[in-house]
Amino acid sequence: xxxxxxxxxxxxxxxxxxxxxxxxxxxxxxxxxxxxxxxxxxxxxxxxxxxxxxxxxxxxxxxxxxxxxxxxxxxxxxxxxxxxxxxxxxxxxxxxxxxxxxxxxxxxxxxxxxxxxxxxxxxxxxxxxxxxxxxxxxxxxxxxxxxxxxxxxxxxxxxxxxxxx
Amino acid sequence: xxxxxxxxxxxxxxxxxxxxxxxxxxxxxxxxxxxxxxxxxxxxxxxxxxxxxxxxxxxxxxxxxxxxxxxxxxxxxxxxxxxxxxxxxxxxxxxxxxxxxxxxxxxxxxxxxxxxxxxxxxxxxxxxxxxxxxxxxxxxxxxxxxxxxxxxxxxxxxxxxxxxxxxxxxxxxxxxxxxxxxxxxxxxxxxxxxxxxxxxxxxxxxxxxxxxxxxxxxxxxxxxxxxxxxxxxxxxxxxxxxxxxxxxxxxxxxxxxxxxxxxxxxxxxxxxxxxxxxxxxxxxxxxxxxxxxxxxxxxxxxxxxxxxxxxxxxxxxxxxxxxxxxxxxxxxxxxxxxxxxxxxxxxxxxxxxxxxxxxxxxxxxxxxxxxxxxxxxxxxxxxxxxxxxxxxxxxxxxxxxxxxxxxxxxxxxxxxxxxxxxxxxxxxxxxxxxxxxxxxxxxxxxxxxxxxxxxxxxxxxxxxxxxxxxxxxxxxxxxxxxxxxxxxxxxxxxxxxxxxxxxxxxxxxx
Numbered sequence: 192x193x194x195x196x197x198x199x200x201x202x203x204x205x206x207x208x209x210x211x212x213x214x215x216x217x218x219x220x221x222x223x224x225x226x227x228x229x230x231x232x233x234x235x236x237x238x239x240x241x242x243x244x245x246x247x248x249x250x251x252x253x254x255x256x257x258x259x260x261x262x263x264x265x266x267x268x269x270x271x272x273x274x275x276x277x278x279x280x281x282x283x284x285x286x287x288x289x290x291x292x293x294x295x296x297x298x299x300x301x302x303x304x305x306x307x308x309x310x311x312x313x314x315x316x317x318x319x320x321x322x323x324x325x326x327x328x329x330x331x332x333x334x335x336x337x338x339x340x341x342x343x344x345x346x347x348x349x350x351x352x353x354x355x356x
Numbered sequence: 357x358x359x360x361x362x363x364x365x366x367x368x369x370x371x372x373x374x375x376x377x378x379x380x381x382x383x384x385x386x387x388x389x390x391x392x393x394x395x396x397x398x399x400x401x402x403x404x405x406x407x408x409x410x411x412x413x414x415x416x417x418x419x420x421x422x423x424x425x426x427x428x429x430x431x432x433x434x435x436x437x438x439x440x441x442x443x444x445x446x447x448x449x450x451x452x453x454x455x456x457x458x459x460x461x462x463x464x465x466x467x468x469x470x471x472x473x474x475x476x477x478x479x480x481x482x483x484x485x486x487x488x489x490x491x492x493x494x495x496x497x498x499x500x501x502x503x504x505x506x507x508x509x510x511x512x513x514x515x516x517x518x519x520x521x522x523x524x525x526x527x528x529x530x531x532x533x534x535x536x537x538x539x540x541x542x543x544x545x546x547x548x549x550x551x552x553x554x555x556x557x558x559x560x561x562x563x564x565x566x567x568x569x570x571x572x573x574x575x576x577x578x579x580x581x582x583x584x585x586x587x588x589x590x591x592x593x594x595x596x597x598x599x600x601x602x603x604x605x606x607x608x609x610x611x612x613x614x615x616x617x618x619x620x621x622x623x624x625x626x627x628x629x630x631x632x633x634x635x636x637x638x639x640x641x642x643x644x645x646x647x648x649x650x651x652x653x654x655x656x657x658x659x660x661x662x663x664x665x666x667x668x669x670x671x672x673x674x675x676x677x678x679x680x681x682x683x684x685x686x687x688x689x690x691x692x693x694x695x696x697x698x699x700x701x702x703x704x705x706x707x708x709x710x711x712x713x714x715x716x717x718x719x720x721x722x723x724x725x726x727x728x729x730x731x732x733x734x735x736x737x738x739x740x741x742x743x744x745x746x747x748x749x750x751x752x753x754x755x756x757x758x759x760x761x762x763x764x765x766x767x768x769x770x771x772x773x774x775x776x777x778x779x780x781x782x783x784x785x786x787x788x789x790x791x792x793x794x795x796x797x798x799x800x801x802x803x804x805x806x807x808x809x810x811x812x813x814x815x816x817x818x819x820x821x822x823x824x825x826x827x828x829x830x831x832x833x834x835x836x837x838x839x840x841x842x843x844x845x846x847x848x849x850x851x852x853x854x855x856x857x858x859x860x861x862x863x864x865x866x
Contacts (some may be wrong), residue, residue: 201503204573208536209388247569251383252375259372294373299378316364317371327576328388330395330430335582344363 196233203247207254211319214258224261228254255318273279300350315340369508389499389574393567396428396492397560399441403448403485404519405553409412414826416594418456421449422590424488426583433577439496441488448484453590457597459826461605464725466829478530482523489516496563508566510759515559518552525549602823607786613742623648633657635686639700642795644732644743650801651696656689677821679707685815687859694803695859697726699815702795705789710789712830715746716782717798718814721770723859729781735791746783746796748834750777753779805859 200207207228208221208256215221231253239249301309311329314320324338402420406413428442447561458464469475493516497507525545527640534542581589619627626648627640635657643651673682682704688696699717718727731746755776756764767777772818787794804813 204503205384206569209572210383219651227562245377248375248377256372261461265762290373291527296368298379306380307434309379310381310385311767312377313371313379314386316367317376318386319368323578324388327430327578329391330426330579331456331582331584332579335584338615 196236203250207250210251210254210318211258216260226255238263287317296351300347303350312343379405385566388576389571389747392430394688395423397564399424399427401557414456418452420454425449428512429579430576434575435490435495435498436496441491444484453594454774456594457601460598460601461827462608462850465827489519499574502570508570511559511563511566515556516554520553522549529788543677559750598775605825606823608784610785611744613744616741616743618644622652626652629654630657630825642700642734642797646732647799651688653691654688655691658687660685660687676819677707677709679703680705681817683815694801696801698797698799698800701799707819709821710787712784713787714818714830714834715782715798716816717822718779718780718835719800719810721778722773723802723805723811725774726779726802731783731798733785733796735794739792746785748783752777782834807859809859811859
């Protein structure tokens with residue numbers, strides 16, 4: 192499916208900026224990341240299949256992944272060179288199966304949350320928005336947000352049968 | 357034990373594999389302004405729509421005002437329109453809080469009875485709501501422009517037009533509750549207003565939908581007090597102010613009592629005469645100097661229905677609100693042949709609540725028009741006895757031209773005999789705080805009946821035995837202007853009514 196990139200950027204540009212800035216609050220870093228996202232969109236748009244999900248969903252996923260990758264690479268550059276054991280980062284088949292099971296249980300647990308709690312949870316742990324940003328946008332204090340997140344975490348831990356890992 | 361940081365990192369990792377749309381969350385729902393604008397829209401609906409059931413007409417507008425304030429608070433730094441809205445919403449919230457509390461008091465009821473005050477405050481309230489709508493529109497069009505600077509589709513403009521229609525219909529309904537066009541206009545007006553309100557709601561919803569994928573650059577302001585804190589303060593203040601409003605604000609302003617002074621010689625002589633004629637001393641003590649002078653030279657004094665042990669219907673005492681009230685009616689025959697009627701009440705045990713009292717008399721309507729009304733309240737404050745005049749108001753007295761056809765037929769003989777309906781005097785007052793042994797009376801004069809003939813009539817005593825919200829003026833209710841009658845407990849009609857009063861015969865002169 193061919194979509195006009197400019198049209199996409201005109202319609203979703205604000206949303207993309209919003210998702211990226213939640214993870215990369217620094218203006219310059221966010222703009223660098225946004226440039227990378229535009230490249231990825233340009234590469235992927237022609238082959239994007241709408242049946243996989245809505246365009247907004249795909250765009251936010253691309254933005255999120257790009258911003259997290261950008262943040263990690265910035266962190267690696269800032270720290271002393273600490274090579275990760277790259278060879279061990281890929282999960283084995285057993286570990287992959289366990290991860291899949293955990294994801295399923297976590298999804299089921301998330302569905303037990305109210306819509307409002309679930310949305311807050313995703314803002315914090317998927318879109319990686321800061322507590323300060325969450326507090327301002329929800330019209331409350333950071334302390335109230337922290338308290339709410341604490342209760343949500345406790346509830347998820349109970350649903351998942353205690354400690355997760 | 358997993359540390360908090362490790363838990364957070366693991367959760368971020370896990371959630372990457374569970375995109376929000378897989379749990380029913382759409383990405384378009386994650387915006388900086390959604391919570392604020394949602395609050396604003398719900399606030400607008402709640403302050404606009406009046407649901408007259410279960411006290412919601414008092415509660416919902418206050419809830420709406422809080423929501424509006426919270427919504428605009430978050431957007432106050434985005435542009436000057438939203439900042440102005442925030443200021444207006446703060447003013448509106450304070451006004452609504454004061455109004456919610458005020459409606460439990462006599463003062464508010466009295467002020468709202470003054471047309472200029474009522475219409476002035478109504479106009480102010482409407483103006484605040486209208487300006488908030490107008491400025492909201494300005495703020496939305498400024499904050500939610502797309503990349504090319506185009507504002508969103510302007511559904512709110514149509515919504516404001518619908519709102520103005522609802523406001524106009526509401527004003528018409530207040531000005532002319534029974535319209536000239538009759539039932540069609542009355543119900544048509546209601547359904548039109550309801551329809552416009554639904555349109556208003558739908559247009560608000562449309563406007564919110566038109567904001568989708570816009571406004572991501574909106575600057576939401578951090579707050580120092582959480583929304584729960586604002587709610588707690590609002591509800592706490594309301595409760596803290598409402599309690600004294602219901603208990604003390606509902607008391608009627610009464611003239612301060614004056615200490616009893618010694619009677620003049622003429623009044624003292626009249627009083628002695630009445631005691632000799634049979635008026636009990638405790639009732640004679642209630643009479644004012646003026647009424648004693650009116651009774652100078654009285655020739656007879658008789659109670660209309662002597663309490664008889666086996667005649668329960670005429671028991672003069674009744675229990676009310678942990679207190680005990682006694683009533684009686686006396687006829688004092690005056691030298692000129694007229695009879696002065698005194699309807700007494702005395703609290704033998706003071707009641708628990710001292711809010712509103714109402715005392716109403718229905719004089720006999722077959723003798724003459726009642727005239728020369730008076731009344732007084734007397735009570736003990738500490739060691740001192742105080743008195744205060746009762747403000748006597750009148751209902752009834754309509755002429756035939758002022759009555760409808762049915763009433764002219766129903767009251768035909770009364771109109772023929774008196775020329776108009778009989779006057780029914782009444783007084784509304786509050787028992788003095790800290791006062792004991794309170795008692796009082798309403799008096800009037802009738803003349804021209806045949807000696808030995810029977811006179812009858814009615815006496816009603818009403819006591820407000822519990823706080824009520826909103827405040828209902830007992831005086832308005834007694835004047836027949838409507839009100840919440842079932843809020844007032846009363847002495848059963850047959851306890852205090854007077855019957856079989858015998859018009860005195862003139863004593864034979866030697």
